[in-house]
Amino acid sequence: xxxxxxxxxxxxxxxxxxxxxxxxxxxxxxxxxxxxxxxxxxxxxxxxxxxxxxxxxxxxxxxxxxxxxxxxxxxxxxxxxxxxxxxxxxxxxxxxxxxxxxxxxxxxxxxxxxxxxxxxxxxxxxxxxxxxxxxxxxxxxxxxxxxxxxxxxxxxxxxxxxxxxxxxxxxxxxxxxxxxxxxxxxxxxxxxxxxxxxxxxxxxxxxxxxxxxxxxxxxxxxxxxxxxxxxxxxxxxxxxxxxxxxxxxxxxxxxxxxxxxxxxxxxxxxxxxxxxxxxxxxxxxxxxxxxxxxxxxxxxxxxxxxxxxxxxxxxxxxxxxxxxxxxxxxxxxxxxxxxxxxxxx
Amino acid sequence: xxxxxxxxxxxxxxxxxxxxxxxxxxxxxxxxxxxxxxxxxxxxxxxxxxxxxxxxxxxxxxxxxxxxxxxxxxxxxxxxxxxxxxxxxxxxxxxxxxxxxxxxxxxxxxxxxxxxxxxxxxxxxxxxxxxxxxxxxxxxxxxxxxxxxxxxxxxxxxxxxxxxxxxxxxxxxxxxxxxxxxxxxxxxxxxxxxxxxxxxxxxxxxxxxxxxxxxxxxxxxxxxxxxxxxxxxxxxxxxxxxxxxxxxxxxxxxxxxxxxxxxxxxxxxxxxxxxxxxxxxxxxxxxxxxxxxxxxxxxxxxxxxxxxxxxxxxxxxxxxxxxxxxxxxxxxxxxxxxxxxxxxxxxxxxx
Numbered sequence: 001x002x003x004x005x006x007x008x009x010x011x012x013x014x015x016x017x018x019x020x021x022x023x024x025x026x027x028x029x030x031x032x033x034x035x036x037x038x039x040x041x042x043x044x045x046x047x048x049x050x051x052x053x054x055x056x057x058x059x060x061x062x063x064x065x066x067x068x069x070x071x072x073x074x075x076x077x078x079x080x081x082x083x084x085x086x087x088x089x090x091x092x093x094x095x096x097x098x099x100x101x102x103x104x105x106x107x108x109x110x111x112x113x114x115x116x117x118x119x120x121x122x123x124x125x126x127x128x129x130x131x132x133x134x135x136x137x138x139x140x141x142x143x144x145x146x147x148x149x150x151x152x153x154x155x156x157x158x159x160x161x162x163x164x165x166x167x168x169x170x171x172x173x174x175x176x177x178x179x180x181x182x183x184x185x186x187x188x189x190x191x192x193x194x195x196x197x198x199x200x201x202x203x204x205x206x207x208x209x210x211x212x213x214x215x216x217x218x219x220x221x222x223x224x225x226x227x228x229x230x231x232x233x234x235x236x237x238x239x240x241x242x243x244x245x246x247x248x249x250x251x252x253x254x255x256x257x258x259x260x261x262x263x264x265x266x267x268x269x270x271x272x273x274x275x276x277x278x279x280x281x282x283x284x285x286x287x288x289x290x291x292x293x294x295x296x297x298x299x300x301x302x303x304x305x306x307x308x309x310x311x312x313x314x315x316x317x318x319x320x321x322x323x324x325x326x327x328x329x330x331x332x333x334x335x336x337x338x339x340x341x342x343x344x345x
Numbered sequence: 346x347x348x349x350x351x352x353x354x355x356x357x358x359x360x361x362x363x364x365x366x367x368x369x370x371x372x373x374x375x376x377x378x379x380x381x382x383x384x385x386x387x388x389x390x391x392x393x394x395x396x397x398x399x400x401x402x403x404x405x406x407x408x409x410x411x412x413x414x415x416x417x418x419x420x421x422x423x424x425x426x427x428x429x430x431x432x433x434x435x436x437x438x439x440x441x442x443x444x445x446x447x448x449x450x451x452x453x454x455x456x457x458x459x460x461x462x463x464x465x466x467x468x469x470x471x472x473x474x475x476x477x478x479x480x481x482x483x484x485x486x487x488x489x490x491x492x493x494x495x496x497x498x499x500x501x502x503x504x505x506x507x508x509x510x511x512x513x514x515x516x517x518x519x520x521x522x523x524x525x526x527x528x529x530x531x532x533x534x535x536x537x538x539x540x541x542x543x544x545x546x547x548x549x550x551x552x553x554x555x556x557x558x559x560x561x562x563x564x565x566x567x568x569x570x571x572x573x574x575x576x577x578x579x580x581x582x583x584x585x586x587x588x589x590x591x592x593x594x595x596x597x598x599x600x601x602x603x604x605x606x607x608x609x610x611x612x613x614x615x616x617x618x619x620x621x622x623x624x625x626x627x628x629x630x631x632x633x634x635x636x637x638x639x640x641x642x643x644x645x646x647x648x649x650x651x652x653x654x655x656x657x658x659x660x661x662x663x664x665x666x667x668x669x670x671x672x673x674x675x676x677x678x679x680x681x682x683x684x685x686x687x688x689x690x691x692x693x694x695x696x
Contacts, residue, residue, distance in 0.1 A: 051532040195394035195624075196394065196559070196561070196603040196604055197394065197599055197603045198623065199603065199605075200602070200603035200617055201620070204617065204619060222532070222533065223605060224533075224607035225604070226605050227607070228605065228606065228608055229605055229609070229613075249609050249610075252608055252609050262534065263534060265537075266533055266534050266536070267533055267607055268537075268540065268562045269562060269566075269608075270561055270562040270565055270589065270601065270604050271589070271606055271611060272566070273586070274565065278537040278540055278541055279537070280534055280536075280538040280541060281534040284502045284505075284532075284535060285532075
């Protein structure tokens with residue numbers, strides 16, 4: 001059985017003046033996640049990819065139980081090792097968080113307490129979950145910093161977050177996340193705030209942790225390049241729903257949903273010859289179309305037909321087993337070239 | 346002759362201390378001797394990581410920051426020595442597009458007011474009626490509806506705001522547009538739209554671009570010539586294709602190997618050159634070659650003591666490295682291994 005299996009997860013933020021659930025205010029509610037399903041196996045790296053507003057970060061927060069209780073309704077199921085994370089009590093999920101489940105965030109500076117030395121922030125976790133105190137806890141913290149590649153860890157433990165560089169702060173956060181050897185690590189845009197050479201260091205570090213400890217990693221990112229190098233399985237999200245799910249080789253070789261197809265066509269590639277035109281997706285994300293009324297991507301889609309607006313498209317496997325696509329007009333081999341011509345004209 | 350020519354441009358910011366006397370206790374060497382040429386109708390891409398001085402250099406061209414030393418020759422005029430009023434008059438020929446499209450548009454002005462303000466200041470268009478006609482034409486060119494005129498910045502999406510920023514530059518009929526991170530705040534699907542727009546405009550209007558960005562893939566896509574900056578100076582300059590095919594400077598090699606490519610086959614095959622540690626502070630740059638503290642090919646001699654000059658190594662290809670030829674020939678070994686263990690052991694002190 002999968003370590004984490006998420007089934008039709010949905011997150012709705014109540015609009016101002018509107019109450020929870022159905023009723024007078026329901027119209028103004030915002031559906032940030034609208035039925036996301038995926039699985040993460042032990043030791044696997046799974047990617048959640050999409051642009052801003054696709055619901056990837058909210059998915060992570062919902063899994064970690066970090067969404068505010070008021071004004072947010074969470075639906076669906078998310079089973080971690082057989083227990084449902086969404087219906088779990090606050091106390092139980094606090095025991096899981098930090099020990100079996102851990103998360104690192106995009107902005108390492110705002111995830112660290114600015115007025116508490118790094119050492120105390122790291123040992124706090126060791127005390128809470130592993131019962132280590134005093135000298136043994138300090139020693140363990142130093143060895144953790146050392147493991148994530150922070151030089152001179154004894155001195156760094158006494159320093160405050162502002163004294164560390166951006167890459168170093170992210171390393172410190174990773175050290176805290178892996179302090180209790182979690183079974184699942186959720187990384188939400190862990191390298192977006194960093195320069196590319198530092199990004200390469202951090203990605204290498206994450207890869208090593210996964211390889212050595214067999215930690216499962218849920219990688220949330222907008223960068224398809226990062227996904228190509230790291231993830232085993234990829235879920236492409238659009239407007240709160242997964243539109244395509246496939247193994248990484250399959251996805252990059254045969255992007256089948258028009259959105260994934262368009263996304264890959266619009267990225268300038270370092271290895272592409274100069275003069276290769278980009279094929280952008282037209283328009284911009286429109287949150288007015290709900291999935292219930294049809295495909296949310298339809299207004300921007302080049303393959304759009306009237307059929308697209310009759311209810312939510314189902315997940316199908318038009319190309320290969322395990323390669324799921326939510327589209328009634330998927331981009332299939334014969335159409336790929338025709339589609340390209342259509343876009344560029 | 347080149348349209349825009351930078352000659353040994355230096356921008357040093359004083360670091361002050363004390364309440365009464367404002368003593369200068371040191372300098373931040375943001376830009377420290379950059380010489381480059383931008384040809385008319387071409388795109389020069391300036392790439393580097395945060396803190397390398399690329400944005401300061403772009404602002405120095407427009408004299409938005411004071412140039413400490415050096416010259417900026419634009420169409421035969423040295424902008425660095427121009428009196429303030431004459432500089433103001435010439436500025437409409439050199440325009441800038443900023444990174445943050447919302448932050449660079451006044452939220453209380455409507456689009457017509459934002460776009461006509463610069464025109465009025467530079468005396469373009471006889472009256473508001475004429476300016477409005479011109480603005481309408483430009484709005485159509487950047488792909489915005491005419492009814493945008495009476496709307497405010499918050500009513501537009503990120504991509505549309507960046508189009509407004511581009512339109513604001515275009516209404517003044519500039520020769521050169523300096524684009525500072527024009528697409529880095531945008532989502533990838535929108536990025537491509539803006540990149541394509543910039544390319545179309547260049548073709549139809551014969552514009553010259555100086556594009557400043559941290560994303561090597563974007564810079565490579567739109568630039569004819571690329572300059573790589575590290576800690577205030579150029580370390581390598583080459584035509585776009587040559588730079589990709591044969592990066593000669595160790596920093597460029599490392600940078601290229603670190604850029605993720607959306608293709609699993611490429612990702613699996615490539616060998617990453619991991620750099621050690623972080624960028625040193627530009628207030629106390631290392632002696633000798635600025636890159637020697639992180640360079641995987643650092644040698645015992647010269648690197649730590651002698652600052653390398655940009656030297657020509659091929660057709661339009663310049664490199665600032667003492668051992669570029671030896672590294673290319675393979676007669677100089679990498680002195681540090683790569684990988685996490687190596688990074689951990691030898692990471693230099695950074696603050």
